[in-house]
Amino acid sequence: MDQMTLKANVYNKNISNFKWWIGKKIIFDDVRYVYYSNVSFTKKELFGSIINVTVTTVFLRILNLTSEDFNRNYTVKVKYDNRNLNCTYELPAEEVPETPLNLKVKLDGTSIRLSWVSKASKAFQYPVTVYIKYKSCDNDTCQWKTLMHNHNSQNSKSIFNLSENTDYYIAMYAENIFGKSNETDIVAIKTGRINTNINVDVHRKTSKIFQHKNSASLFEEVRLNSQEEGNRFIIYDSATDS
Numbered sequence: 001m002d003q004m005t006l007k008a009n010v011y012n013k014n015i016s017n018f019k020w021w022i023g024k025k026i027i028f029d030d031v032r033y034v035y036y037s038n039v040s041f042t043k044k045e046l047f048g049s050i051i052n053v054t055v056t057t058v059f060l061r062i063l064n065l066t067s068e069d070f071n072r073n074y075t076v077k078v079k080y081d082n083r084n085l086n087c088t089y090e091l092p093a094e095e096v097p098e099t100p101l102n103l104k105v106k107l108d109g110t111s112i113r114l115s116w117v118s119k120a121s122k123a124f125q126y127p128v129t130v131y132i133k134y135k136s137c138d139n140d141t142c143q144w145k146t147l148m149h150n151h152n153s154q155n156s157k158s159i160f161n162l163s164e165n166t167d168y169y170i171a172m173y174a175e176n177i178f179g180k181s182n183e184t185d186i187v188a189i190k191t192g193r194i195n196t197n198i199n200v201d202v203h204r205k206t207s208k209i210f211q212h213k214n215s216a217s218l219f220e221e222v223r224l225n226s227q228e229e230g231n232r233f234i235i236y237d238s239a240t241d242s
Contacts, residue, residue, distance in 0.1 A: 002177075004126075006060045006074055008087045011053055013080040020060045021075040027060070034061045065177050067093065096179040097128045100155075100172050103184045110164050110191045115156045116172065116184075126176050132157055134170045138188070164193045 006020075020027040020035050027033045037058045044053045058076055062069055070093035078085040101117040114132065130149040135142040149157050162168060167190050174181040 002065055003063045006089055008058050008076050010056045010078055015056050015078055015080045017079040018058045019077050022072055032063050094126055097174040097176050097181045099181040100174055100184055105187050105189050110162045112159045118155055128174050128176045130174050132172045134168055136166050136168055138169055162191050164191055166191050
């Protein structure tokens with residue numbers, strides 16, 4: 001998370017001007033603070049009747065967030081019909097996120113499905129990103145590969161197109177604007193082999209002739225044979241007899 005937007009809605013008021021403040025200091029538009037407004041229309045129920053409502057939303061976007069932007073009061077002062085309306089936000093600070101819990105890994109051929117539990121430490125929580133690390137050897141010669149996962153989505157992630165019959169080592173951690181959690185324990189799992197069995201809808205031996213180029217750029221005839229095993233055929237290549 002590198003930015004945050006605060007907003008306030010003003011109903012049925014003709015706003016002539018507005019300013020944002022940090023404490024007693026006015027905020028000016030610059031490379032870090034941007035404020036703007038938007039007018040929209042909606043319908044509200046009032047005493048059993050539906051009325052049209054004009055909504056003016058005033059925004060403050062804070063870019064390149066740092067820890068110093070938190071634990072501060074942000075106030076928007078709106079001017080309308082020679083009157084003033086104030087609204088104040090407190091942007092509370094928070095700690096680094098909790099370490100993901102109960103990391104489980106399920107194998108599906110050469111793919112891996114991960115699931116875990118994320119614990120929210122407070123009722124108000126800033127966006128959290130989960131990072132999944134994996135590598136294929138248990139030493140320093142292999143570099144970790146990292147996948148990013150949005151914490152707001154489901155607590156699960158799949159890793160596809162891994163090498164078959166290979167040991168993989170997996171760990172994960174969570175991160176927000178205040179820092180990183182501890183990493184989970186490393187989980188090891190070995191991928192399976194790609195299933196080369198092909199179901200064939202016939203119940204007799206069959207063959208097919210086709211051509212391909214060999215390394216000497218000559219054409220060689222190859223016969224694709226099949227052998228029946230119950231209701232399944234295993235397909236393999238073999239060179240034809242000359």
